[in-house]
Amino acid sequence: MDIKRAGIYSNPEKDSDFTGAIELARLLRARGAAVSFDADGMPPGETDVMDPAQIDILFVLGGDGTLLKAAERSCPFGVPMLGINLGHLGFLTEVKKDSIKEAVETVCAGSYYIEERLMLHFAICKxxxxxxxxxxLNDVVVLKKATARMINVExxxxxxxxxKAACDGMLVATPTGSTSYSLSAGGPIVSPHVACMIATPICAHSLHSRSIVVSPDDEVVMKPYAPGGAVLAADGIVKSEFQDGEEVHVSKSKYVARFIRFHKDYFYPLLRSKFLSWDRFV
Known part of the structure; x- marks a missing residue:
C-alpha cells in the first residue's frame, strides 16, 4: 500500500505519554505519509485533526474497545484499520506495540489482506x-436500568x-461480538467468516430461553416492557433510554468493518489462547 494519508486513533489511557502514536507517526512520515490524529488522542505538539473521509488507512492503538470506537467513526468511509494491541489479549487487534515498525513495513510492502466484518444497524422506533x-460492530443490547428489577423483552x-423472556436484558450480536458480551450471556462462539446475527437473552429467568441464530438478511425487533426503565447500548456505549412504547429494530448495516490482516488462519489459535487465559483475570 502506498500510504499518502494516514490516521492515528490512540487511546490515551493505554498509550502512555503517546509513545506508540509518536513512534508510529515518525515511521509513517519517514515514508512520506501525511499523518493526522483523532481529536481525543492528540499527542503534544500535533495539530492535524483526522478526517476519516480523507485518509487511506487508520492505525488504532489500544484494545478491542478502542477499535470498536474507531470503527464507528471510520466504517462509513470504508477505511481499513490496523489494530495495535496495547492491552490484554484482544480478538480484533492484529499486532503488538513492540512490532509497530515491522507492521508499517509489512503494510507498505502490500503483504496483507483486508478482512471485512459484518456490522449491525439499529433504530429505536415507536x-x-x-x-x-x-x-x-459487536452488539446491540437492551438492558434494564442499573437499579431496576427484571424486565420483559419480546x-x-x-x-x-x-x-419473550423475563430477564436482565437481551442482545443481538454479530459473529465479531459473539466472543464478547454475547458469550458471557451464554451465546455461541461464531466464526467471523459466518454471516449471521445472534439473539441472546441476558440472565433469563427461564429454562428454555436460548440463543437464536438468524440470517443477516432478517430483521430482529426487541421490545422491552420495563416499569423501572430500560436502556439501549451499542458496542458497550449507552445510546438512549427507552421511552414508553418504543422498540429497537436491528438489521445488517450497509457498512462493514475493514481490518488489515497479516495471517489467514489466525482466529482459532487466538481463540485457544483466549481460552487458556480465562483462568486468570484479564
Whole structure:
C-alpha cells in the first residue's frame, strides 16, 4: 500500500505519554505519509485533526474497545484499520506495540489482506417511526436500568414472535461480538467468516430461553416492557433510554468493518489462547 494519508486513533489511557502514536507517526512520515490524529488522542505538539473521509488507512492503538470506537467513526468511509494491541489479549487487534515498525513495513510492502466484518444497524422506533439510529460492530443490547428489577423483552424475527423472556436484558450480536458480551450471556462462539446475527437473552429467568441464530438478511425487533426503565447500548456505549412504547429494530448495516490482516488462519489459535487465559483475570 502506498500510504499518502494516514490516521492515528490512540487511546490515551493505554498509550502512555503517546509513545506508540509518536513512534508510529515518525515511521509513517519517514515514508512520506501525511499523518493526522483523532481529536481525543492528540499527542503534544500535533495539530492535524483526522478526517476519516480523507485518509487511506487508520492505525488504532489500544484494545478491542478502542477499535470498536474507531470503527464507528471510520466504517462509513470504508477505511481499513490496523489494530495495535496495547492491552490484554484482544480478538480484533492484529499486532503488538513492540512490532509497530515491522507492521508499517509489512503494510507498505502490500503483504496483507483486508478482512471485512459484518456490522449491525439499529433504530429505536415507536409506531414505525425511528427516533435514533446508528451502527455497531459487536452488539446491540437492551438492558434494564442499573437499579431496576427484571424486565420483559419480546423478540420478533421478520414480524414473527420468537421469544419473550423475563430477564436482565437481551442482545443481538454479530459473529465479531459473539466472543464478547454475547458469550458471557451464554451465546455461541461464531466464526467471523459466518454471516449471521445472534439473539441472546441476558440472565433469563427461564429454562428454555436460548440463543437464536438468524440470517443477516432478517430483521430482529426487541421490545422491552420495563416499569423501572430500560436502556439501549451499542458496542458497550449507552445510546438512549427507552421511552414508553418504543422498540429497537436491528438489521445488517450497509457498512462493514475493514481490518488489515497479516495471517489467514489466525482466529482459532487466538481463540485457544483466549481460552487458556480465562483462568486468570484479564
Amino acid at each position: 409506531d414505525g417511526e425511528p427516533r435514533l439510529e446508528g451502527d455497531a 423478540l420478533a424475527v421478520n414480524g414473527a414472535l420468537a421469544d
